[in-house]
Amino acid sequence: MSKKVEIQVDEKLVKEIALLARLDLTQEETEMFVSQFKDILDYVSVLNEVDTENIPPAYLSSANKGLIREDEIEESVPTKEFLANVPQAKDDYIVIPRVHIEQ
Amino acid sequence: MELHELSIQQAHELLSSRKVSSEEITRAYLERIERLDPQIKSYVTISKDFALEQARESDQRIKSGQGLTPLTGIPYSAKDSISTRGVNTTCSSKILENYKPFYDSTAIKRLKAANAVLLGKNNMDEFGMGSSTENSGFFTTHNPWNFDHVPGGSSGGSAAAVAAGLTPFALGEDTGGSVRMPASFCGVTGLKTTYGRVSRYGLIPLASSFDTIGPMARSVYDVALVLEAIAGHDPKDSTSRIEPVQQYSETLKKSENLHGLRIGIPNEYFVEGLAQDVEFSLRTAIKQIEALGAEVVEVSLPHTQYAIPVYYLILFAEASSNLAKYDGVRFGLSERDGDSLMDVYFKTREAGFGAETKRRIMLGTFALSAGYYDAYYLKAQKVRTLIRQDFQKAFETCDALITPVAPTTAFRIGEKITNPLDMYLSDVFVVAVNLAGIPALSVPCGISNGLPIGMQIMGPPLSEETLLRIGHMYQSQTDWHMKHPPCWND
Numbered sequence: 001m002s003k004k005v006e007i008q009v010d011e012k013l014v015k016e017i018a019l020l021a022r023l024d025l026t027q028e029e030t031e032m033f034v035s036q037f038k039d040i041l042d043y044v045s046v047l048n049e050v051d052t053e054n055i056p057p058a059y060l061s062s063a064n065k066g067l068i069r070e071d072e073i074e075e076s077v078p079t080k081e082f083l084a085n086v087p088q089a090k091d092d093y094i095v096i097p098r099v100h101i102e103q
Numbered sequence: 104m105e106l107h108e109l110s111i112q113q114a115h116e117l118l119s120s121r122k123v124s125s126e127e128i129t130r131a132y133l134e135r136i137e138r139l140d141p142q143i144k145s146y147v148t149i150s151k152d153f154a155l156e157q158a159r160e161s162d163q164r165i166k167s168g169q170g171l172t173p174l175t176g177i178p179y180s181a182k183d184s185i186s187t188r189g190v191n192t193t194c195s196s197k198i199l200e201n202y203k204p205f206y207d208s209t210a211i212k213r214l215k216a217a218n219a220v221l222l223g224k225n226n227m228d229e230f231g232m233g234s235s236t237e238n239s240g241f242f243t244t245h246n247p248w249n250f251d252h253v254p255g256g257s258s259g260g261s262a263a264a265v266a267a268g269l270t271p272f273a274l275g276e277d278t279g280g281s282v283r284m285p286a287s288f289c290g291v292t293g294l295k296t297t298y299g300r301v302s303r304y305g306l307i308p309l310a311s312s313f314d315t316i317g318p319m320a321r322s323v324y325d326v327a328l329v330l331e332a333i334a335g336h337d338p339k340d341s342t343s344r345i346e347p348v349q350q351y352s353e354t355l356k357k358s359e360n361l362h363g364l365r366i367g368i369p370n371e372y373f374v375e376g377l378a379q380d381v382e383f384s385l386r387t388a389i390k391q392i393e394a395l396g397a398e399v400v401e402v403s404l405p406h407t408q409y410a411i412p413v414y415y416l417i418l419f420a421e422a423s424s425n426l427a428k429y430d431g432v433r434f435g436l437s438e439r440d441g442d443s444l445m446d447v448y449f450k451t452r453e454a455g456f457g458a459e460t461k462r463r464i465m466l467g468t469f470a471l472s473a474g475y476y477d478a479y480y481l482k483a484q485k486v487r488t489l490i491r492q493d494f495q496k497a498f499e500t501c502d503a504l505i506t507p508v509a510p511t512t513a514f515r516i517g518e519k520i521t522n523p524l525d526m527y528l529s530d531v532f533v534v535a536v537n538l539a540g541i542p543a544l545s546v547p548c549g550i551s552n553g554l555p556i557g558m559q560i561m562g563p564p565l566s567e568e569t570l571l572r573i574g575h576m577y578q579s580q581t582d583w584h585m586k587h588p589p590c591w592n593d
Contacts, residue, residue, distance in 0.1 A: 007475075014465070021423065021468040022430070023461055024449035033465060039524050040466060044412040044479070050486050057484030058491060058538075062299060062342035063564065069338045081205040087437035096432055099444045 009037045106131035107268040108591075111177055111325040114271065118165055118176045125165070125176030129158040129220050132178050136222065136269050139590055144244050145254075145264040147183050148191045149223040154178065157220040164218055173328045173352070175218040181274040182258050183224040184231060185316065186305035187211050190221065194307050195239040195260075196229045198429045198436045198455030208305020209340065210274055210316050210333045217332045222270055225260030229457045230426065231278050231309040233257050234529045237520045238459040245516070246289060247588040248554050252513040255285030261319050262289040268591050272320035272329050276306060278313045279414050280508075280533025283545035286319055287508035287557025290547045292574065292584060293319040294326050297564045298540035299344040301330075302337030310421035313414075313537040322584050323546065323574035327351035330567065349568045355575045361395040364573065367402035367501035372532055378511045384549025384556040385507050388577065392505070395576050402501060404493040407535060409486050414534035415527055416470055416483035423467025429455060462523060487538050494539045498563040503573055505560055507532055508545045512554035536561055544570040547583040555583075 007013070014033045018025045025033070079092050088095040106128050109117065117123040133151055140146055161176035181187065184194045186204040188211075193199045207215065214221070228238040236244040236259035244259045246252040247267035254263040258275035262285030265273050275282040277295040286293025294317045301316040308314055318329035334348040368389060373382065393399045431437035431451030438450035456464070470479040497504060510531060519526040536543045541564055549556035558577075562570045578584050 013469075017465050017469050017472070020472065021464050022427075022448040022452050023456070023464065024453040025461070026453075029458075029461070033462065036462065036523055037466070037469075040415075043524055044416055044483075047409060047412050047416075047482050047486055050406070050409060050489065052482065052485035052489070055485045055488050057481055058487040059484060063540075064299070064341065064343075064345060067341055067345070077205055084205070085202055085434040087431060087434070088439070094433060097439065097442065097444050097447055 007041060009034055009041065107135055109271070110322060111173065111271055111320065111328050114177055115173050119171060121165065125158040125161040125220060126155065128176065129154050129178050129222070132222055132270060139267060139593060140269060142245065142250060143247055143263050143267050143269070143590070144242050145225055145260040145267065145269055146180065146223045147193060147195060147226045147241055147260070150190045150221055153190060154220050154222050161218045161220060172217040172332065174214065174332055176220060177271060178220040178222045179214065179272050179274070180222045180225050180261060180264050180270040181211065182227050182261050182276050184227060184276050184307045184309070185211060185274055186307065187221065187224065190224065192224065192307065194230045195227045195241055196455065196457070196460070197240040198451070200436065202435055204305070206305060209302035209337045211305065213333050225258070225264055225273060227260055228257035229460050230307070230422070231257040231276060231281055232422070232459045232463055234280070234284060234526055235516070235519065236260060237516065238457055240457050243516060246513050246554070247590050248290065248513070251515055252554065253288065253516050255288035255509070255513060257281040258319065259285045262286050262291055262293065265289070265291045265319050265321060266588055268587070272318060272325055274333070275317055275319045277315050277317055277537065278309045279418060279537050280530045282317045282319060283508050283533050283543060283557070283559060284530065286545040288513035288555065290550070290555030290583070290586060290588070291319055291321060292323050292326050292547065293317065293545045294330065294567070295536060295543045296330070296334070297344065297542045297567065299342045300334050300542070300565065300567065302340040302343045304337055304339040308425045310418045311425065312421060313418065323544070323571050323578050324352060324355055327355055327571050344565065346565055351568055351571050354568055354572060358572050358576060361392060361397035361573060361576050364397045364502045364569070365500065366392060366397045366399050366573070367497055367504045368399060369402050369404045369407070369497070369504055369506060371404050371407035372506035376510050377507060380549070380551035381507050381509070381511060381556050384551070385505070385558055388548040388558050389505055391580055392573065392577055395580065397573070400501065402497045402504065404497060404535070406486065406489045406493050410490055410535040410538060411527060411531055413483045413486045413490065414530070414538055416479050417487065419463050419467035420470045420480050421467070423464045423471065426460070426464055459523065490535055491539045494541060494563070502569055503560055503562045503566070505558060508557035508559045509533070512551055512556060532559065540564060542567050542570055544574045546574045546577060547586070548581070549583060550586060
C-alpha cells in the first residue's frame with residue numbers, strides 16, 4: 001500500500017504549479033483553485049484504501065502488438081496551407097518574440 | 104412525413120429511387136438549423152456552402168448509379184474536436200477559435216468517401232472537459248426536451264442536434280461518457296466504441312488512452328450503418344484495431360431474439376444516489392430484454408467506487424500533457440503584447456483557456472510533478488488494472504452488462520457548474536468503460552417529467568455486434584427511441 005502523502009495546498013503551491021503549466025493566473029483564480037484543489041485531492045485520496053501491492057500499472061491501452069508499417073514517401077502538407085494557421089510568419093518561417101532577454 | 108423525420112435507411116431508399124435529392128434533404132436540414140438552432144445552440148459552425156456542394160456531388164453520383172453507399176447524400180454533423188479540412192475545428196475553445204485544419208480526420212475522410220454531407224460542427228465542453236456543455240468557450244447548448252436543462256456533455260451539441268432533428272446522425276467523441284451521457288439526456292442512441300475500433304487520427308486529443316470516436320443517431324440500426332463506414336484499422340493511428348469490421352447492419356436485419364445471451368446486472372450500479380425514476384425505467388427495460396430470450400444474472404464489479412477518482416487523475420495528467428501544445432506559436436490564439444516568448448506562452452494560455460480547462464491542466468501538472476507522481480498518477484494506473492480485471496472476470500460468464508447511463512435525468516443549466524466535484528460525480532456510471540477500453544451503447548428506455556432516460560449496454564472489447572443486436576432487439580419491442588421533443592414538429 002502506498003504511503004499517505006501529506007500535502008499543504010496553499011497559494012504558494014498553486015502558484016508553483018501555475019508556473020510549470022505556463023498559466024498566468026489572476027489572484028481570484030489562485031484563491032479559487034486553492035479551495036477546489038483541497039476538495040478534489042481529498043476526494044481522490046480514497047484510492048489509498050486500495051491494496052495495489054504487486055498490481056502492475058495499466059499503461060498500455062493498445063491491443064496491437066508490434067505493429068509496424070512500411071515507411072512510404074507521401075506528399076507533405078504544402079507550406080502555404082500550413083502557414084495559414086500560424087499566428088505570425090515571414091518568408092515561410094514562424095515568427096516568435098525573442099527568447100532571451102538581457103536583464 | 105417531413106424530410107427531417109426520415110431515418111438513414113428511409114432517406115437512402117428515397118435517394119436511391121430518386122424520389123428526393125440530397126440537395127433537398129440538405130436544404131431542409133439547413134433551413135431547420137437556421138430556424139431552430141438560435142434557441143438550442145447545438146452548432147458552432149454551419150458549413151452551408153460546403154454542404155450544398157457535397158450534396159450536389161452526391162446527387163450526381165446517384166444519377167450515375169455508381170458507388171452508392173448507405174450514406175450517400177445523407178447529411179450529418181460532427182463534434183468540433185474532429186478535424187475537418189477547411190472547416191473550423193475549435194474544440195469550443197477560444198484558443199482554437201479561428202483554427203482551420205489542413206487535413207481531414209480519418210473518420211471524416213471515410214464519411215466523405217461514402218459521400219455523406221457535412222452540415223457543420225457541434226458545440227461541446229471545451230476540449231471535452233465537462234458533462235453539460237456549460238464549459239464551452241462560446242455558449243451553452245440547451246436540451247431540446249426542456250431548454251432550461253443541460254443536454255449532457257461533452258458531446259452535448261451532437262446529441263441535441265440529433266434529438267431536435269437538426270441532423271440525422273452525428274459523430275461524437277467519448278473520453279469518459281461524452282457520447283453516452285448526452286445521448287441519454289437527449290433521448291438518442293449513442294455508441295462508445297472499443298478503444299481503437301475507430302481511428303483517432305485527426306481527433307484533437309483530450310486523454311489519449313481513453314478517447315474514442317462514436318456515432319450518435321436516432322436508432323441502433325442507424326448507428327450500425329455509421330459504424331460500418333468509419334470503423335477499421337488506419338496506418339495513421341497505431342492504436343487502431345486491425346481486426347476486420349463486421350457487417351453490423353446485416354446482423355441486425357437477421358436477428359430475431361436474444362436467445363443464448365447472458366446479461367449481467369452489476370450490483371454496484373444500482374445503489375444509493377440512483378434516482379427512482381431512472382431505476383424504475385431500467386428495471387422495466389431489463390425485464391423486456393429478458394422477455395426477448397436473454398438470461399439475466401447478477402454480477403459484481405467490486406472496484407466500481409474507485410472509477411471516478413482513477414479516471415479523473417489519469418485524465419488530468421493526460422490532458423495537461425496534450426494541452427501543452429497550445430502555446431501561441433504555431434496555430435490558434437496568440438497574445439503578442441509581451442516582450443518575450445515566455446510572455447506569449449503565459450498570456451495566450453491565460454486568455455485562451457476556460458476555467459475548467461485551467462483547473463484540469465493545473466491538477467494534471469500537479470499529479471505528474473516530481474514528488475507526487477507515485478502517490479497519484481501511478482496509484483491511479485494500478486487501480487485502473489483492477490477495474491479492468493473486474494470487467495474481464497464479469498465477461499467470463501456474461502456476454503454483456505446492463506446499467507443506467509446517468510444517475511438522474513438531465514439536470515438544470517447552472518445547477519452544478521459552481522461545484523466541479525459535483526459535476527464529476529454525474530459521470531459515475533460511464534467512466535469505468537473508458538478505463539477498460541470496452542464498448543458501450545446508450546439506448547433510450549424511458550421518459551420522466553418530460554426528460555429522457557438511457558440504458559447502458561456494455562460488452563468486452565470488439566463486442567459492438569452483440570451490443571448493437573441487444574439494442575436493436577430492444578428497439579424492435581419498444582418505442583422510446585421514436586419519441587421526440589416538442590421542437591421536433593416546429
